[in-house]
Amino acid sequence: MSESQLKAQYGARVTTLLAAYDRGDEVAFLAVLDDMLHTRRPALFGELRELTCNLQVALDRFRVDSRLADLAEKDIPDARLRLAHVLKMTDEAAHRTLDLVEQSGPPAERTVKSAEKLLQSWQQFRARQIELRAFHEMLKGMDAFLPAAQADCELVRRNLAEVLLTQGYQDLTGQIIRGVMQLVEELEITLSGLTRLSGADASLAQQAERQTSGHGPAVPGVTQGAVASGQQDVDALLSGLGM
């Protein structure tokens, strides 16, 4: 407020106030004083409102800043470890699948070749055109082929069953990737909260309500608390509980 504004707003009242004071007129003195306070009140409320508003903004900024610090210091490095674990699991599953397929090639090939060889003699035999020596050769071939084919096909069948099981990695990695996606979403919300502080509250509260549906697969170096190391550990724990 400039000097001229100050004089215009309060000058006359200060003069009247001083005159009442000099006269010892208590009633007039208090009336002018009340009038001055009344004029000042809306300005005081305005300042108070502005102060409260600033405090709210500061509190919100602090809340967003501390969540952002948490994300940067803990959650993001955790997410990196989780993704590294996903990479390891997909790599292992792909190699295991390839190993099994490669192992299945030779027995399948062996069976095809042996069957082809026997088929020729078999067709001659069915056409009654086979010689006795060739017939005996065919019988010997059959003796060798049947158990070999059984063993080879059994190996291929076992490998196929294991290929099937190996695909289970997709469930585990999928759950981890979903967790990281949720983190990215939270990071997005927190960052946009920095620019729109008023909107940050509800979104952060929503994020805090999570984790009622399980934690997902245990990730070495990330998952905290006691974790069963394998099925034997689970069985021992359940047996301890009387199951």
Added chain:
Amino acid sequence: MSKDMKFLVVDDFSTMRRIIKNLLNDLGYQNVTEADDGKTALPILQQGGIDFLITDWNMPGMPGLDLLKAVRADSKLAKLPVLMLTAEAKREQIIEAAQAGVSGYVIKPFTAETLKEKLDKILAAPAK
């Protein structure tokens, strides 16, 4: 229990449902129904006819633990054998599932032998 018994496999990942279904078929169980979370599984169970429930834990919608609790709270389903087949390996969770009345608990990744062993054990146990 005969090989005609009907299984309900609940998992949000279709690959895992396929794996479990194939393993059950290998074991001679051909009658397998699927659901992708507790919410879709519960109406199937309530319709009746399911003899064995195999469920994952961590699923959007209704998690497996809530499904287990809902099954145990329903007088018609309370005695249904429930095998939890999950990646949740925290000791506190295994205890929580046991307290909620799970019949067996297998952690992922698992082997065909483990699944067979747990199924046989649950089916051999007298109904509670």
